[in-house]
Structure formats: structure tokens, C-alpha cells
Amino acid sequence: MQEKEYILRVQDLKTDFKVGRKTVHAVNGVTFDVRRGKTLCIVGESGCGKSVTAHSIMQLLPPNGMIAGGSIDYYTPSGACETLSDYKRNGSRIRAIRGKEISMIFQDPMSTLNPVYTVGSQIMEMLKKHEKVDRAEGKARIIRLLGELGIPNPEIRYDQYPHEFSGGMKQRIMIAIAMICNPTLLIADEPTTALDVTIQAQILDLIRRMQKNYGTSVILITHNMGIVVEVADDVAVMYMGRVVEFGSVEQIFANPMHPYTKALMKSVPVLGMNKDRELTVIEGTTPDASTVFTGCEFAERCESARPECFQRFPKDTVVEAGHRVRCLLYEEGGKSNG
Amino acid sequence: MTVQKKKTSLAKRNWQKFIRNRMAVVGMIGLFIIIAACLAAPLLTPYDPTFINPGIRALSPSSEHLLGTDRLGRDIFARILYGGRWSIMIGVVAAMGANLLGAALGCISGYYGGKVDSVLVSIQEMLSIFPGTLINMLCIGFMGKSVRNLLLIFTFTGWPGVMRIVRGRILSLKQEPYVESCRANGIGGTSIMFHHLLPNTLGPIIVNSTMNVAGYILSEAALSYLGLGVPDNVPTWGNIINAAKRLDIVQTLPMLWIAPAAAICLFVLSINFFGDGLRDALDPSSK
Numbered sequence: 001m002q003e004k005e006y007i008l009r010v011q012d013l014k015t016d017f018k019v020g021r022k023t024v025h026a027v028n029g030v031t032f033d034v035r036r037g038k039t040l041c042i043v044g045e046s047g048c049g050k051s052v053t054a055h056s057i058m059q060l061l062p063p064n065g066m067i068a069g070g071s072i073d074y075y076t077p078s079g080a081c082e083t084l085s086d087y088k089r090n091g092s093r094i095r096a097i098r099g100k101e102i103s104m105i106f107q108d109p110m111s112t113l114n115p116v117y118t119v120g121s122q123i124m125e126m127l128k129k130h131e132k133v134d135r136a137e138g139k140a141r142i143i144r145l146l147g148e149l150g151i152p153n154p155e156i157r158y159d160q161y162p163h164e165f166s167g168g169m170k171q172r173i174m175i176a177i178a179m180i181c182n183p184t185l186l187i188a189d190e191p192t193t194a195l196d197v198t199i200q201a202q203i204l205d206l207i208r209r210m211q212k213n214y215g216t217s218v219i220l221i222t223h224n225m226g227i228v229v230e231v232a233d234d235v236a237v238m239y240m241g242r243v244v245e246f247g248s249v250e251q252i253f254a255n256p257m258h259p260y261t262k263a264l265m266k267s268v269p270v271l272g273m274n275k276d277r278e279l280t281v282i283e284g285t286t287p288d289a290s291t292v293f294t295g296c297e298f299a300e301r302c303e304s305a306r307p308e309c310f311q312r313f314p315k316d317t318v319v320e321a322g323h324r325v326r327c328l329l330y331e332e333g334g335k336s337n338g
Numbered sequence: 339m340t341v342q343k344k345k346t347s348l349a350k351r352n353w354q355k356f357i358r359n360r361m362a363v364v365g366m367i368g369l370f371i372i373i374a375a376c377l378a379a380p381l382l383t384p385y386d387p388t389f390i391n392p393g394i395r396a397l398s399p400s401s402e403h404l405l406g407t408d409r410l411g412r413d414i415f416a417r418i419l420y421g422g423r424w425s426i427m428i429g430v431v432a433a434m435g436a437n438l439l440g441a442a443l444g445c446i447s448g449y450y451g452g453k454v455d456s457v458l459v460s461i462q463e464m465l466s467i468f469p470g471t472l473i474n475m476l477c478i479g480f481m482g483k484s485v486r487n488l489l490l491i492f493t494f495t496g497w498p499g500v501m502r503i504v505r506g507r508i509l510s511l512k513q514e515p516y517v518e519s520c521r522a523n524g525i526g527g528t529s530i531m532f533h534h535l536l537p538n539t540l541g542p543i544i545v546n547s548t549m550n551v552a553g554y555i556l557s558e559a560a561l562s563y564l565g566l567g568v569p570d571n572v573p574t575w576g577n578i579i580n581a582a583k584r585l586d587i588v589q590t591l592p593m594l595w596i597a598p599a600a601a602i603c604l605f606v607l608s609i610n611f612f613g614d615g616l617r618d619a620l621d622p623s624s625k
Contacts, residue, residue, distance in 0.1 A: 060518065060521055060522055090521070090526075090527065095524045097524070098521070098522055099522065099525075103522065104519075104523075106518065106519055106522075111514055111515045111516060112515045112516050112518075112519040113519075114520075114534050115538070116537040117537075125525070125533075126523050126524075126525075129523070129524055129525060174519070177519075177523060
């Protein structure tokens with residue numbers, strides 16, 4: 001049942017980085033699920049572990065990073081379970097999945113294409129890597145996809161080099177590379193951060209349309225709440241390497257529970273929001289990643305922090321079906337209620 | 339809103355940059371003339387460069403023998419043309435061998451880093467601190483004189499220079515986001531190294547190769563002059579000068595050394611001008 005409903009289950013994922021002699025826990029017990037055909041948004045400030053989580057899923061961590069605990073289970077369309085966290089980094093098993101079943105779009109489209117090859121040949125390389133197709137058939141397929149992605153004159157564009165494309169067009173090419181093998185899961189790591197606002201909307205729209213047409217599940221990493229409300233089905237709010245709140249987009253936006261989620265919402269303008277509402281700023285800065293905590297990581301910046309918050313770690317508390325929050329305020333409330 | 343079909347202008351722009359450099363064009367024309375003359379040797383001279391004719395020994399230049407004959411009665415002009423084939427072939431093949439090897443090792447060294455890198459860099463340093471001519475002479479002494487051995491020696495002692503260039507480029511290129519993107523799409527390390535990173539270092543490799551051609555022609559000439567190059571029956575430019583070792587020949591048969599020396603000078607000069615122009619044209623930071 002679960003295998004049908006979920007495509008990816010991340011359980012208590014811990015990713016460590018060795019920096020000099022110190023070990024930094026960049027991701028510290030992250031748990032979330034991605035539902036088949038749905039979009040999960042991972043939101044959080046810079047340095048909260050969003051990208052590291054994505055890189056852990058793909059086994060793309062730099063040499064000084066490693067998965068220290070937890071599991072990442074990927075359920076293939078045929079129902080088999082692949083435990084990605086056990087695969088050898090750069091081994092043949094993970095390489096067979098990368099690009100074919102799970103593919104990734106990066107933040108900076110300006111430099112994610114190799115300048116010495118035409119975009120067509122770069123998409124072709126991905127296609128040939130994972131599928132047996134002859135050139136003519138492959139080319140027709142690529143041109144069709146480029147057209148679908150809103151690239152004018154795809155036949156001409158096919159033979160052009162990356163420097164002949166604008167940023168938005170390059171990101172479309174990146175989406176083409178990611179989508180050409182019809183992956184079941186697409187991880188988009190801040191795909192619109194480097195683009196201007198009008199292009200952002202187009203790219204998001206495109207990702208949504210591709211998702212609808214091909215039934216792809218999407219993990220979208222962003223720090224922009226405005227994007228979340230537009231595209232997400234589920235939301236995971238991350239802070240200091242932990243998921244502090246997880247739930248469906250309705251649950252999170254209608255009823256944000258964690259003080260950090262609330263603060264995030266108040267700090268970002270959302271289209272159609274009340275004109276008189278003031279944007280607020282979250283006090284303080286994100287602590288250094290190597291800080292050792294004895295209590296809740298957010299306590300120092302939290303408006304509703306209590307002395308207890310500094311002394312012990314909060315546990316995940318399920319507040320309603322599919323909505324959980326990691327905060328002492330609700331932990332107690334949950335107890336007294338139940 | 340139609341986009342015209344337009345070939346990439348990068349190659350064209352580089353070509354125009356190259357053409358504007360007058361010395362480079364002179365070098366290119368010089369190279370072309372010398373190579374064409376060597377290839378068309380049978381059309382330009384009726385003589386066999388290795389045919390010994392005691393009847394016409396040590397002749398001065400005349401209309402029949404343009405540059406005279408040597409002490410065994412061989413036509414010097416024919417020897418220079420046919421010798422050019424060998425000299426240029428040795429220079430080009432050795433440069434290609436050394437640059438291919440150096441580029442491959444530089445790629446591996448830069449991409450994998452760690453232990454592989456430190457071992458390769460140490461070997462490279464050991465080869466670089468040894469005087470080149472000396473190591474070539476020693477190797478020839480051990481392996482014997484032959485064109486094949488000379489090419490092998492040039493290849494295996496000549497790679498450090500290009501290896502350093504490529505390694506440095508790869509070290510910075512492997513941080514580029516497109517490498518991560520390749521990995522995220524399931525492309526393996528070997529393919530990333532040789533298919534994606536190496537072409538980005540092609541500019542410096544091409545320039546280095548052209549310069550090396552000149553270097554190897556000079557090395558071959560030096561070794562052959564010392565009698566440690568190619569076998570005596572192969573007419574290379576160096577071997578022709580080798581015949582002019584004795585002082586009396588230097589004085590009585592000046593054409594025997596002036597002509598091959600001039601050929602070497604002209605060729606090396608041309609290729610250096612050409613290489614300089616190529617470097618300026620392929621260097622994206624120079625306008």
C-alpha cells in the first residue's frame with residue numbers, strides 16, 4: 001500500500017561533513033515522504049540543509065560529506081524498493097538511477113551546461129546513456145520535448161551552443177535534460193533563484209505542466225514561500241538540519257504551528273495578501289552549523305521560547321493526520337490533550 | 339520573431355583574430371611552403387637522397403645540383419627535401435604522443451586528486467628536473483638508434499609540460515556546476531573526464547603541441563648531430579648536419595651545413611610564429 005502511495009521515504013536521515021577536525025551535522029535526523037505524482041517543497045533559510053538533503057538522496061555529496069545514519073527508500077514504478085542510502089556513491093547502481101529514474105535541476109543554469117557541446121548533443125548524451133534509441137528517433141524526441149518546453153524553433157536550437165541561450169532558455173534546456181528519460185522523481189534545487197521574476201513564473205509553470213503530463217513526482221527546494229503556496233502539495237519546513245514542520249500545503253498555510261514556520265510566513269510577501277499587513281523580520285541569524293545545542297535549535301530566535309526549550313530537544317508531535325511539528329509547545333499540549 | 343539559422347561564430351572570430359596577426363600569417367605561409375616542398379620532393383628534384391654516386395663527390399652548387407653534393411656524391415637539395423619529411427614527421431608524431439599522454443595523465447591527476455595525483459605529480463617533477471638532452475641521450479644509449487625508439491623516448495620524456503597545464507585546468511574545471519549536473523544525470527567519471535572536461539582544455543593543448551613540434555625537431559637535430567639520433571641512413575636535417583662535423587668540411591663544403599641549418603631555422607621560426615598566433619587567437623581573455 002505504502003509503496004503505491006509513496007515514491008520516496010526519507011527516515012531519520014543524518015548527513016555529516018568533516019570540516020578540518022570538526023564534524024558538522026548538516027542534516028540531523030530528517031524524515032519526510034514524497035507522494036507519487038505530487039510535489040513536496042522543502043523550505044528553509046540558506047544553510048539549513050535543504051540542498052544537502054537533496055544531494056544525499058542522489059549520493060552526490062562532496063568527498064568530505066557522508067550519510068551518517070537513517071535511510072532513503074525509493075520505490076520504483078514496478079514496486080521494488082531501492083535503499084539509496086546504502087548504495088555506493090558513484091557506484092553503478094546509483095548511476096543507473098540518476099538521470100533515468102531520479103533527475104535533478106540545479107540553481108544556476110548559466111554554468112550547468114558544458115560550453116563546448118551543442119545543447120542537442122548534451123541532451124542526446126543523457127538519452128543514449130539510459131535508453132537504447134537510434135539517433136534520428138532520439139533527435140525527434142528531443143526536438144518534440146524542446147517544443148513542449150516552449151523553446152521556439154527547436155530544430156535550430158538543437159544545434160546551438162549554450163552561449164547562444166539566455167538564462168531562462170538554459171534552464172528550459174536543463175529541464176529537458178532532466179525530463180528526457182521520463183524520470184519518476186525530479187529534484188529541483190532552487191531552480192528559479194538565478195532567474196528574474198517573470199521567467200521564474202514561466203519555469204515553475206513548466207515544471208508543473210511537465211508533472212501533470214508525465215506524472216512525475218517533484219521535490220522542489222526553495223526559500224521562497226510564494227513559490228511554495230503556488231506549487232506545493234506537501235511542505236517540509238527545515239531549520240538547522242531538521243524538519244521542524246511537515247504537512248500538506250493546506251495544513252501548513254491555514255494552520256502554521258511551529259514558531260519558525262509562522263515567522264517565515266510573516267516575513268515573505270505572498271501575492272494577494274492583505275496590503276496592510278506588515279512584513280516582519282526573524283530576529284537574529286542562523287547559528288553556525290557546528291554549534292552544539294542542548295535544546296531546541298530555534299529557541300534563541302523564538303518569540304514563544306520558554307526556559308525548557310533551551311534544556312531539552314523537542315520530539316516530533318503529530319497534531320493531525322499528516323501534519324507533524326517539532327516543538328515543545330505542542331508536545332506538551334499533545335500530552336495533556338491525550 | 340524568427341531565428342535565422344546561424345553557424346556558431348566562435349571559430350570564425352578566432353580565425354579573424356588569427357588572420358589579423360601578421361607574424362602568425364607569415365609563419366603559417368612558411369610552414370605551408372616547407373611542408374608542401376617536402377611532400378612534393380619527387381617533383382622538385384630528380385635525385386634519390388640515399389643514392390651514393392662516387393663520380394660526383396663534393397660538388398659546389400650548380401644548376402644541375404642546386405646546393406651541390408656531399409662527400410658521398412648525394413644531392414644535398416634532395417636530401418634536405420626528403421630529410422624534411424623525416425624531421426617534420428618525427429616532430430609532429432613525438433609532439434602528438436607526448437601531448438596525448440600528458441593530457442590523459444593530467445586529466446586523471448586533476449580529476450581524481452589524492453594519491454593518484456601526488457604520485458603522478460612526483461613522477462612529473464622527477465622527469466622535469468632532469469636535463470632533457472641528457473635523459474634522451476641516456477635512453478638512446480640503452481635502447482639503440484632507431485626512429486621508433488626516438489619517438490618513444492620523446493613521448494615518454496616529453497609529457498610533463500602538457501600534463502601540468504591540463505592538470506591545472508582540470509582542477510578548476512571540475513568545480514564547474516556542469517560537472518555536478520553530469521554526475522546527477524548518471525554519467526560516469528571516465529566520461530566526465532575525457533568527454534566533458536578535456537575538450538575544455540583543448541586550446542592550451544593545441545598551442546603547446548605546435549610549440550612542441552619545433553622543440554622536438556631541434557632535439558632530434560641536436561641528438562643526430564651528436565650521432566645519437568636516428569640511424570645514419572635516414573636523412574633527417576640533423577643527420578645531414580652531422581656529416582659536417584669535421585672542421586675541413588665545414589670550410590670546404592659550406593652548403594652541407596648551411597642548407598639544413600637554414601631549413602631547421604626557417605621551420606622552427608615559422609612554427610613558433612604560428613604557435614604564438616594560435617595562442618593569442620585561442621586565448622579568450624585577449625581581444
